[in-house]
Amino acid sequence: MARVELKNATKQYGNGQAPAVSSADLVIDEGDFVVLLGPSGCGKSTTLRMIAGLEALTSGELWFDDRLVNGDPPDRRNVGMVFQNYALYPHMTVEQNLSFGLKAARTPKAEVRQRVAEIAHLLGLDTYLGRRPKELSGGQRQRVALGRALMRRPAVFLMDEPLSNLDANLREQMRIELARLHGQLGITTVYVTHDQNEALTLADRVVVMESGKIRQCGSPAEVYGQPADTFVAGFIGSPGMNLWTAGWDDDGKSVWLGGRAVCLPRSYLPVLEDLGPSITVGIRPEHLGLFRTGADVEVVCQVEVLEQLGSHTQLHAEVELAGEDRARLVARLDAAFAVHSGEKLVLTAPSGAVHLFDAESGRRVDVDQRSLAGALVR
Amino acid sequence: MTLLEPVRQRPIALPQSDQSGPRVRRWIPSWMQRLHDSLVAYGLMLPAVAVFIVFFYIPAAYLLYISFFHWGILSSATRFVGLANFRTLFAQPLFLHSLVTSAYYTAVMIPATVLLSLGIALLLKEGLSKRRGAIWRGAVFLPHVTPVVATAIIWVWIFNPQFGLANFVLTSVHLPALGWLGSVNWALPAVMIDSLWHSLGLYVIIFLAGLASVPRDLIEVARLDGAPRHHIFRRIIWPLLSPTTFLVVLLATVNTWQAFSQIFAMTGGPHGGAGGPAYATTTDAVLIYQTAFIYFNFSLAAAMSTILFGIIMTLSLIQKWISDRVVFYR
Numbered sequence: 174m175a176r177v178e179l180k181n182a183t184k185q186y187g188n189g190q191a192p193a194v195s196s197a198d199l200v201i202d203e204g205d206f207v208v209l210l211g212p213s214g215c216g217k218s219t220t221l222r223m224i225a226g227l228e229a230l231t232s233g234e235l236w237f238d239d240r241l242v243n244g245d246p247p248d249r250r251n252v253g254m255v256f257q258n259y260a261l262y263p264h265m266t267v268e269q270n271l272s273f274g275l276k277a278a279r280t281p282k283a284e285v286r287q288r289v290a291e292i293a294h295l296l297g298l299d300t301y302l303g304r305r306p307k308e309l310s311g312g313q314r315q316r317v318a319l320g321r322a323l324m325r326r327p328a329v330f331l332m333d334e335p336l337s338n339l340d341a342n343l344r345e346q347m348r349i350e351l352a353r354l355h356g357q358l359g360i361t362t363v364y365v366t367h368d369q370n371e372a373l374t375l376a377d378r379v380v381v382m383e384s385g386k387i388r389q390c391g392s393p394a395e396v397y398g399q400p401a402d403t404f405v406a407g408f409i410g411s412p413g414m415n416l417w418t419a420g421w422d423d424d425g426k427s428v429w430l431g432g433r434a435v436c437l438p439r440s441y442l443p444v445l446e447d448l449g450p451s452i453t454v455g456i457r458p459e460h461l462g463l464f465r466t467g468a469d470v471e472v473v474c475q476v477e478v479l480e481q482l483g484s485h486t487q488l489h490a491e492v493e494l495a496g497e498d499r500a501r502l503v504a505r506l507d508a509a510f511a512v513h514s515g516e517k518l519v520l521t522a523p524s525g526a527v528h529l530f531d532a533e534s535g536r537r538v539d540v541d542q543r544s545l546a547g548a549l550v551r
Numbered sequence: 552m553t554l555l556e557p558v559r560q561r562p563i564a565l566p567q568s569d570q571s572g573p574r575v576r577r578w579i580p581s582w583m584q585r586l587h588d589s590l591v592a593y594g595l596m597l598p599a600v601a602v603f604i605v606f607f608y609i610p611a612a613y614l615l616y617i618s619f620f621h622w623g624i625l626s627s628a629t630r631f632v633g634l635a636n637f638r639t640l641f642a643q644p645l646f647l648h649s650l651v652t653s654a655y656y657t658a659v660m661i662p663a664t665v666l667l668s669l670g671i672a673l674l675l676k677e678g679l680s681k682r683r684g685a686i687w688r689g690a691v692f693l694p695h696v697t698p699v700v701a702t703a704i705i706w707v708w709i710f711n712p713q714f715g716l717a718n719f720v721l722t723s724v725h726l727p728a729l730g731w732l733g734s735v736n737w738a739l740p741a742v743m744i745d746s747l748w749h750s751l752g753l754y755v756i757i758f759l760a761g762l763a764s765v766p767r768d769l770i771e772v773a774r775l776d777g778a779p780r781h782h783i784f785r786r787i788i789w790p791l792l793s794p795t796t797f798l799v800v801l802l803a804t805v806n807t808w809q810a811f812s813q814i815f816a817m818t819g820g821p822h823g824g825a826g827g828p829a830y831a832t833t834t835d836a837v838l839i840y841q842t843a844f845i846y847f848n849f850s851l852a853a854a855m856s857t858i859l860f861g862i863i864m865t866l867s868l869i870q871k872w873i874s875d876r877v878v879f880y881r
Contacts, residue, residue: 227771248777260768264790264879274776
């Protein structure tokens with residue numbers, strides 16, 4: 174196990190091109206399961222490949238414990254890596270695939286045999302050792318790829334979208350298996366995915382990336398509950414957070430956003446005065462509802478489309494902001510509510526579910542809910 | 552199908568006419584439909600097949616036919632002689648010598664072709680930047696698109712014993728000058744160098760395509776595993792390149808056994824006296840040409856061609872047999 178630290182790490186592929194990874198600072202503690210999450214092209218795979226040594230850093234530093242590894246070739250970093258398409262040697266059997274690395278390192282035959290048996294037993298591959306990759310199912314191939322990466326007892330385990338080629342059921346099974354394996358072995362793991370379900374269920378910490386930059390690094394609860402900016406807020410959650418940017422005004426009883434579209438309690442006034450004439454407000458779809466008790470935030474909208482999803486109804490609506498501005502809204506409602514498209518509704522949410530962001534920078538503005546509650550009582 | 556079974560039929564949807572009215576459907580028996588499909592398929596293949604029949608199968612069959620006859624181009628003394636032409640050939644030391652020369656030429660050329668073209672392909676792929684690689688790929692392929700006779704003339708000059716570049720290089724590093732095309736020992740190697748230089752471009756491109764098809768992930772996994780470069784090449788790249796190598800060996804074998812133009816251009820005089828000095832470069836193809844078009848013995852030339860065809864066919868089948876056991880197809 175090793176502690177991995179990126180200090181101001183940058184990767185640029187060509188002069189004049191935008192950096193694939195820009196000034197990344199990240200500390201991955203020993204034994205942590207860290208997931209790099211973001212849309213395609215955000216730099217998460219490049220970051221992983223820099224840690225593996227398959228890409229050189231353009232600038233910055235990469236540390237494994239107290240060792241600077243910038244110039245070390247991949248094999249001297251003691252990392253194991255699982256690729257998206259498994260990258261199994263197609264002309265070799267499972268046993269040969271597993272033992273390739275140790276044989277290349279001229280490990281004694283008896284030790285190689287013992288390690289192969291151990292790993293095969295750990296991953297339930299005992300009966301497949303004589304087969305070639307094309308004779309295995311997707312899940313079995315994935316286990317061989319995991320096994321091969323584990324053969325050299327790596328200090329850091331790297332996985333680049335390892336489940337993306339599997340079907341939904343198998344993906345869920347393998348996810349549980351990966352979590353079990355990490356619990357059992359405790360190896361520092363860096364996992365790349367664009368699937369937030371995978372990220373939130375597997376990770377000790379999630380690193381959300383966009384355009385080569387780290388937007389937020391925190392526990393799954395943190396990135397979901399306190400998104401650092403509007404990108405993270407919109408990216409995490411399915412569907413993502415509703416975000417409305419508009420001017421506000423105070424009518425003496427409440428604070429209104431975008432004309433008469435969103436109504437906030439007056440206790441928000443000091444915060445809004447600090448933020449300026451325009452703000453971005455965010456509410457997650459699952460926090461919006463109809464006739465909620467204790468709700469003090471209201472959103473006026475017109476229903477456009479309803480999706481019946483069995484356990485709940487997903488409502489797509491339009492919010493009429495000041496002037497000609499129209500904004501989209503998604504809400505997840507109880508399936509019992511009878512709502513019709515075209516209908517005008519007032520949706521409610523508790524004030525604790527409201528997230529505020531700076532309209533210009535998109536950065537989160539933390540609001541002390543207790544002081545708000547106090548203000549409300551006053 | 553028995554007579555009692557109903558005839559299986561399938562509907563044929565006809566294009567609707569512009570006039571409005573009920574859609575017309577015509578029912579035809581399935582055997583007629585199959586016949587129709589087959590006729591269309593054969594009709595589409597016919598132009599290509601016709602070219603093959605006229606320019607390959609008929610001449611090849613005619614060649615085989617001639618090889619069993621005493622056949623005069625102008626006389627009417629054509630008569631069936633059975634295997635006499637073949638018996639005559641195997642009793643001729645020159646023919647056996649030409650077979651040995653061809654075999655020697657092929658035996659040197661095939662490994663040299665594979666090793667050099669693979670080596671150059673690896674250098675082009677790994678050792679150069681993208682832009683420089685494109686320039687060098689063009690440079691390597693250029694000789695292959697240059698006419699054989701033109702390159703042969705250049706190489707004749709290079710191998711000139713008095714003022715050629717080859718001897719200049721040899722003497723400048725204190726090695727003895729060679730007779731090259733005038734020497735019994737060095738004429739065939741000189742032809743081989745020209746042939747290699749001319750043909751390598753094609754095989755380099757084939758190997759480059761093969762190398763491009765080896766997934767990068769596999770090499771990266773091996774690097775992570777700490778495998779040294781030679782181990783990665785021997786255990787991963789080489790096995791995955793085996794279909795490409797097989798293709799190169801097959802093409803090179805066929806081309807090398809049939810080598811004629813470069814030998815003719817480099818060793819031939821104005822009266823077609825190629826294959827010298829002292830028959831040192833007389834391969835099977837050269838002897839066939841001389842027998843047919845200098846000595847006008849078409850029957851013997853046809854018999855030689857049949858034997859050459861048999862040798863190439865046998866070699867190709869042996870290669871196929873080996874490839875089925877050695878080559879790994881993904």
